[in-house]
Amino acid sequence: MSQDVLTPARINEIHKEAGRRRTFAVISHPDAGKSTLTEALALHAKVIGTAGASSGKANRKETVSDWMQMEKDRGISISSAALQFSYRDTVINLLDTPGHADFSEDTYRVLAAVDCAVMLVDAAKGLETQTMKLFEVCKQRNLPIITVINKWDRPGLDALALMDEITERTGLQPMPLTWAVGISGDFRGVWDLRNDRFARFQRNNAGAQIALTEYFTPEEAAESQGSNWTDAVDEAGLVIESNLEFDVDAFHAGKATPILFSSAALNFGVKELLDALVDFAPPAAPRPDVDGSPRPVESPFSGFVFKVQAGMNKAHRDHVAFIRVCSGVFERGMVVTQTRTGKSFATKYAQQVFGREREVIDEAYPGDVVGLVNASSLRVGDSLFLEDSVEYPAIPLFAPEHFQVARSKDPSKFKQFRRGIEQLEHEGVIQVLRSDVRGDQAPVLAAVGPMQFEVVEDRMAHDFSAPMRLERLPYSLARISTADAMPALANVPGAEVLLRSDGEYLALFNDVWALRRIEKNHPDLTLVPIGTHN
Numbered sequence: 213m214s215q216d217v218l219t220p221a222r223i224n225e226i227h228k229e230a231g232r233r234r235t236f237a238v239i240s241h242p243d244a245g246k247s248t249l250t251e252a253l254a255l256h257a258k259v260i261g262t263a264g265a266s267s268g269k270a271n272r273k274e275t276v277s278d279w280m281q282m283e284k285d286r287g288i289s290i291s292s293a294a295l296q297f298s299y300r301d302t303v304i305n306l307l308d309t310p311g312h313a314d315f316s317e318d319t320y321r322v323l324a325a326v327d328c329a330v331m332l333v334d335a336a337k338g339l340e341t342q343t344m345k346l347f348e349v350c351k352q353r354n355l356p357i358i359t360v361i362n363k364w365d366r367p368g369l370d371a372l373a374l375m376d377e378i379t380e381r382t383g384l385q386p387m388p389l390t391w392a393v394g395i396s397g398d399f400r401g402v403w404d405l406r407n408d409r410f411a412r413f414q415r416n417n418a419g420a421q422i423a424l425t426e427y428f429t430p431e432e433a434a435e436s437q438g439s440n441w442t443d444a445v446d447e448a449g450l451v452i453e454s455n456l457e458f459d460v461d462a463f464h465a466g467k468a469t470p471i472l473f474s475s476a477a478l479n480f481g482v483k484e485l486l487d488a489l490v491d492f493a494p495p496a497a498p499r500p501d502v503d504g505s506p507r508p509v510e511s512p513f514s515g516f517v518f519k520v521q522a523g524m525n526k527a528h529r530d531h532v533a534f535i536r537v538c539s540g541v542f543e544r545g546m547v548v549t550q551t552r553t554g555k556s557f558a559t560k561y562a563q564q565v566f567g568r569e570r571e572v573i574d575e576a577y578p579g580d581v582v583g584l585v586n587a588s589s590l591r592v593g594d595s596l597f598l599e600d601s602v603e604y605p606a607i608p609l610f611a612p613e614h615f616q617v618a619r620s621k622d623p624s625k626f627k628q629f630r631r632g633i634e635q636l637e638h639e640g641v642i643q644v645l646r647s648d649v650r651g652d653q654a655p656v657l658a659a660v661g662p663m664q665f666e667v668v669e670d671r672m673a674h675d676f677s678a679p680m681r682l683e684r685l686p687y688s689l690a691r692i693s694t695a696d697a698m699p700a701l702a703n704v705p706g707a708e709v710l711l712r713s714d715g716e717y718l719a720l721f722n723d724v725w726a727l728r729r730i731e732k733n734h735p736d737l738t739l740v741p742i743g744t745h746n
């Protein structure tokens with residue numbers, strides 16, 4: 213059906229479809245169990261028959277979300293795509309995020325495309341560095357967060373101590389939906405507070421299959437579990453006491469966080485997480501454009517690119533742009549307009565991509581993710597629309613902390629070198645900084661994590677036939693500045709000002725002492741921290 217005929221039935225359908233979407237990402241410190249949980253979620257939705265994630269990274273190299281040779285070598289997941297499945301009457305879109313902190317910028321971008329985040333906490337470690345950084349990004353975006361205390365089958369911290377840590381360090385009020393019965397290391401099941409029942413978990417084939425759950429009344433639980441049950445009720449009671457009752461609005465406003473307990477490896481508590489997502493997580497809602505006015509979900513198709521990935525399929529050297537659908541219905545084959553250039557883009561090759569698995573996608577609704585193949589003209593942050601023009605806010609660039617000068621190894625290949633660097637910049641693989649002093653031949657590459665340089669080196673050599681040399685610069689700190697800082701700091705040791713392609717002047721400093729010294733000597737200069745990541 214053409215989108216220009218917006219019949220009441222069509223509007224209803226789009227509302228219904230957007231309303232049953234739950235689009236989220238799992239954020240965690242590496243090793244908290246994100247990949248294991250992803251597989252457990254998929255298992256519950258019966259996307260894959262048996263979860264293979266229970267025995268560590270070495271055996272996990274072929275899991276659904278790994279694809280690149282580098283990932284295989286290192287056993288980490290670099291790509292970001294979406295896993296879609298139905299659960300109850302909803303469509304769940306789980307956006308994959310890289311596990312390694314070096315690729316955190318990719319994760320930040322994924323957080324621009326979701327409506328909710330699941331913060332996975334290792335019960336033995338509590339909130340870790342990367343959890344906190346990701347939490348800050350969620351806060352800036354006002355993303356509602358569900359907190360899952362994972363690995364409860366292993367000895368760990370005390371549940372109430374974990375709640376205190378969450379309250380103190382994130383400012384979020386914990387609102388238990390489930391509470392562990394049995395201390396960490398002795399995970400018997402959970403008190404399902406909403407239904408006031410004991411969900412007893414039973415191991416099933418070491419977590420490779422959906423855990424068997426049996427339900428009991430509180431009286432039965434008290435009898436069979438003794439003090440494990442009464443302790444759980446008392447502890448959860450202490451948290452609820454200070455919180456009165458479960459408050460969906462406080463969750464959506466980013467003031468409170470639902471709490472669940474799990475063992476992703478044993479598939480315990482995973483169903484409860486899915487139910488929480490269905491019952492409480494926000495559906496795809498009207499998304500504000502660059503001026504802050506929300507575009508109704510029934511408006512003609514629109515979306516934005518949150519991720520560009522090349523080389524996913526080595527045989528085809530392809531280039532996939534991942535779009536989050538914000539309004540209307542995406543129909544494969546439709547010709548959309550790219551807001552930045554005003555050019556049309558044909559969507560003949562639309563796919564749903566997760567890891568190596570691909571499926572042609574014919575239709576997608578708000579909240580869904582579409583991978584557009586052969587999309588080399590699309591950049592991260594680009595908006596696409598049908599009929600009514602829209603521009604969604606740019607996805608902010610994050611504070612780089614590593615800087616290297618790039619030069620072509622073979623001067624006769626400078627054209628390929630320049631094209632490659634430009635392309636990788638558009639894909640968001642690396643930030644590129646320039647100055648007249650350094651010249652065109654030697655741009656400065658800026659990264660949030662050093663492994664980004666390895667990706668650039670690899671891609672330049674293999675995808676662009678332009679091998680390059682990298683030379684490390686001593687800077688470790690960046691501030692947003694202005695054009696006048698460039699001449700002012702031209703000969704100042706320990707600092708340099710370069711222009712980033714988005715038009716921002718970045719002042720780079722060796723360290724915080726260099727920054728302080730320069731702030732003191734040049735009080736007139738504007739030096740603003742970038743986001744919260746410096």
Ligand code: GDP
Pocket residue numbers: 240241242243244245246247248249265266267268269311362363364365366474475476477478
């Ligand atoms: P990621 O780096 O966050 O993706 O973490 P992984 O999913 O790779 O998990 C890291 C390690 O913890 C692996 O060895 C998993 O098998 C293990 N693991 C994950 N979840 C659990 C859990 O709930 N209980 C236990 N005992 N181990 C877990």
